Amino acid sequence: MSAGPLEPSATATPHPVVTEPHSWSSLTSALIRGEDLAAADADWAMDRVLTGEATPVQLAGFLVALRSKGETAAEVAALVTNMLKHAVRVDIDESVGPTVDTCGTGGDRSHSVNISTMSAVVVAAAGAPVVKHGNRAASSESGSADVLEALGVAIDLGADDVAQCLVEAGIAFCFAPIFHPEMSNAAVARRELGIATVFNVLGPLANPARPAAQVVGCADLRMAPVMAHALLERGTRAIVVRGEDGLDEFSINAPTRVWDATGSGVEEFLIDAVDLGIVRAAPDALRGHDAAFNAGVARAVISGERSAALDPVRDSVLLNAAAALVVHDVARGVAMVGSLSERMAAALPRAREAIDSGAAGALLERWITVSSRLAGR
Known part of the structure; x- marks a missing residue:
């Protein structure tokens, strides 16, 4: 079977009591x-x-x-709410409609190419407006900001220009340090601790454009359901995913555990890419390098190039793009017919057509042109 329900994630926690006086x-x-x-x-x-x-x-x-x-979902949701209160807000034009974000927590130590960034371009080319939130690499050689910059996208736009870029290009990028400048106050403690903390999951949940839909990858098995419940509590249509091989995205080389928060609760499933017609690849088939290398792979995949080396990356991009298209459909009110796996199977041709028609490549070039103009370059 392509998907099956697992035991539901536990949500019950001791009733929190306000600690007074605060210190x-x-x-x-x-x-x-x-x-x-x-x-x-x-x-x-x-x-x-x-x-x-x-x-x-x-x-x-x-x-x-x-x-x-x-950490509990309620604690994470409260911390995210406060982060957004302090953030520079991005007000999206109503004509754009519901937006979607594709991002991950990182930390999976896979050193893979930037799958969620490539998927974002494909999703936008398939007609779903994308407002991506990201940063430079923390634990790998190339984060979303690094690879986009290497591709020629202007990543340092302010709130008004991000909103305008979304209108003109159908996709935009919120560079986290610009929109969460006060997060620098936590940098010393985080750096000197040197361990994963709640801040590792707050970033993907604190998109200043407040997208209606999200696909979030989480490498931490314990925190993934917490993130899903936090997204549900905040009213975001979302799925949180973790490959059984540890990837913070849908995996092509192992089943992927999914926490589906697109309905009234959180459901947990396993989805195997093989059941969607995607073949397994060599363990290092998705391995990336620095920003320049990853940008070259991204440009090749997005423009529709095919080869033995590129096809596993393409498959991974298509799989993750299909998931984002499904979640975006929920956010815009499309009736949910069939299982998540079945809906992803139906969305895969949309993602494939976005690449093979040349739409994804054209959208990337438009994004580069529009963002550069708005940045005054």
Whole structure:
């Protein structure tokens, strides 16, 4: 079978109690006792972080205690809400309609090419407006910002220009440091801790354009369902995915675990790309390198080039693009007929046509031209 329900993710947590009066010691102590944070607690903490009032030691203690207890969906949703309160907002023209984002947490150590970035171009070329949120590489050689910059896309647009780029090109990019400048106040603690914390999952959930739909890859098996429930709580039509081989995206080389938050709850499934007609590839078939190398692969795949080396990348891009098209359909009110796997199978020809017709290649060139003009280059 192509997809089957697994045990539902647990959502019940101890009822959080607001910690009063607020202080770093009171919040950290509560976390050490295994108590969940109330929304007001998370709001207080993130306010202090983003305004620079928290010292690196205070923040590090809080992050480690929260990680040790285990972050809940409600805590993550509250932290994201506060991040967006502090962010530079992108107001999308109503004529654009519902938008979609494709992104991942990173950290899967696969050093793969930029699948979600290529998928974003294909999705936009298939008619779904994409507003992508991303950053430079943290744990790999090339993040979404790095590869887009290498392709010639102007990544440093402000809010108004991002909105205009979306209108003109059908796709736009929000460079995280521009829209979340206060996140720099957490940089020292995060860098010196050197471990995964809740901040690793907040970025993909805090797109300043507030897309109606998202496909989010999460390499951390424990955090993936938490992210799905947080997206559901925030009202975003989304799926969170993790390949059983550890990839933070739909995998072509193993079944992919999916947390589907496009309905009234979160459902968990396994979907195997083989059941969608996609063949397995060599383990290193998706391996990338630096931004220049990954940009070359991206341009070749998006323009429709075929070869033994490129075809596994193309298959991965098509698979992930199909997922984004399905989620976008839900956001724009298309009736959900069939399983997620069946709907992805139906969306694959749309993604394939976007490449083979030349639409994806043309959209990439338009994006480069429009973004460069808006950036004054």
